[in-house]
Amino acid sequence: MSTLRWLVPIAVVMAANPGPAFGRKAGFQGLVGVAMQAAGKVCFSINSAALQPHTFVTIIGPGEPFQSATAEITRPGKNCPGMPPGTAGYKLRAVTGHLEDNTVLFGVLGTVQVLSHGDGTAVRLNAVQQTVTLRSCTSTDGVHLSIWNSPAPAGARLWHRYVYLGQDLDASCSAAESAE
Amino acid sequence: MSKPAGKEWIAKFPTSKSVNDLSGSFKGNVTKFLRALQAAGAKVAISATLRPPERAYLMHYSYEVSHGLDPAKVPDMKGVDIDWTCAGKDGKPDAKLAVKAASEMVAGFGIAYRPALKSRHSQGLAIDMTISWTGALTITGSDGKAVTITSSPRDGGNKDLQSVGAGYGVVKLKTDPPHWSSDGH
Numbered sequence: 001m002s003t004l005r006w007l008v009p010i011a012v013v014m015a016a017n018p019g020p021a022f023g024r025k026a027g028f029q030g031l032v033g034v035a036m037q038a039a040g041k042v043c044f045s046i047n048s049a050a051l052q053p054h055t056f057v058t059i060i061g062p063g064e065p066f067q068s069a070t071a072e073i074t075r076p077g078k079n080c081p082g083m084p085p086g087t088a089g090y091k092l093r094a095v096t097g098h099l100e101d102n103t104v105l106f107g108v109l110g111t112v113q114v115l116s117h118g119d120g121t122a123v124r125l126n127a128v129q130q131t132v133t134l135r136s137c138t139s140t141d142g143v144h145l146s147i148w149n150s151p152a153p154a155g156a157r158l159w160h161r162y163v164y165l166g167q168d169l170d171a172s173c174s175a176a177e178s179a180e
Numbered sequence: 181m182s183k184p185a186g187k188e189w190i191a192k193f194p195t196s197k198s199v200n201d202l203s204g205s206f207k208g209n210v211t212k213f214l215r216a217l218q219a220a221g222a223k224v225a226i227s228a229t230l231r232p233p234e235r236a237y238l239m240h241y242s243y244e245v246s247h248g249l250d251p252a253k254v255p256d257m258k259g260v261d262i263d264w265t266c267a268g269k270d271g272k273p274d275a276k277l278a279v280k281a282a283s284e285m286v287a288g289f290g291i292a293y294r295p296a297l298k299s300r301h302s303q304g305l306a307i308d309m310t311i312s313w314t315g316a317l318t319i320t321g322s323d324g325k326a327v328t329i330t331s332s333p334r335d336g337g338n339k340d341l342q343s344v345g346a347g348y349g350v351v352k353l354k355t356d357p358p359h360w361s362s363d364g365h
Contacts, residue, residue, distance in 0.1 A: 038290070100292060101287065101290075101292065102290045102291065102292035103292040103293075104292075138293050138294075139355035139356050140296075140299065140300075140353060140355060140356045140359055140365075141228075141301075141308060141356045141358065141359050142356055143293065144355075162356070162357055164227070164308070164356070164357070164358055165290075165293070166195070166227055166228055166308065167239070167289075167290075167291065167293070167295060168231055168236055168239075168295055168296040168299035168301055168302060169293050169294065169295060169296055170293070170294045170295070170296050171296075171355070173355060178354070178355040179354070180337055180354070180357070
């Protein structure tokens with residue numbers, strides 16, 4: 001496990017349009033989505049249909065290898081594969097960082113500070129001024145992304161998304177992480 | 181003569197979406213359950229049934245070789261005449277080429293996570309499908325009695341529908357929304 005001993009600002013400079021403001025009570029549905037890169041192109045799916053071009057997105061892959069990048073929305077696009085109906089898809093243009101193809105990643109509107117990473121990634125979501133833990137794990141056919149209010153899998157799960165990959169995978173999820 | 185590893189293998193042994201490719205009694209059970217769903221007016225979209233064991237083998241070991249497994253140590257599989265070592269005409273393994281070829285396969289398969297070597301899909305005992313309906317769903321159970329489902333969600337995550345499916349021998353796996361199998365795994 002590698003732990004960063006100091007705050008690592010993934011991005012401190014906001015783009016022209018940082019996206020909508022979120023309060024603690026708003027939850028994460030319109031703040032956090034799923035990002036995937038295939039053949040170098042990044043898709044982003046989120047429960048928010050009105051995001052504007054240049055909206056800033058921080059992308060984080062909490063697994064191994066740890067991944068982080070910053071990107072901005074260029075225009076509406078197709079949903080990422082395996083996403084449920086009702087989520088809006090966007091095309092992203094990477095600004096900084098490197099992403100592995102075909103991994104399922106968190107896409108967070110606005111900036112994020114990574115506090116530590118290893119068995120889950122602790123981050124500060126600047127849009128809601130909240131520290132949470134991001135987890136990624138595999139089940140039989142897909143990937144579960146989850147957000148916890150303390151080091152997972154203890155505490156409360158605040159957000160969850162399943163992405164169907166259509167492949168037989170070695171399952172790594174705990175029951176709490178993969179519960180619907 | 182075996183063919184060297186590489187992206188030419190990706191299109192072989194594709195995943196099936198046909199119920200006819202399922203195994204044994206599970207095929208009949210799924211057929212009956214799907215017939216009941218259709219008669220009830222539910223929409224069903226099948227994503228996968230059989231993932232051939234040969235495909236699982238190719239995916240699993242291309243990932244392993246690309247992550248450091250000695251290609252000479254990959255076990256043979258009947259019906260898959262692949263040379264993981266990418267040996268030259270002199271018969272000597274080409275370690276660099278083997279890793280490159282395996283990595284090409286990993287990229288071609290779209291693999292980012294460690295593939296399982298054996299699964300209910302590779303045994304023909306699982307089906308991935310998206311089920312949806314509107315309003316109340318009145319469906320005939322395996323005992324011939326009609327069951328009316330008014331609860332939510334109106335999809336495969338519905339517990340009442342899962343009970344009906346289990347009656348047919350088609351059991352929901354809790355961790356993966358589209359996945360149903362012979363035993364819930």
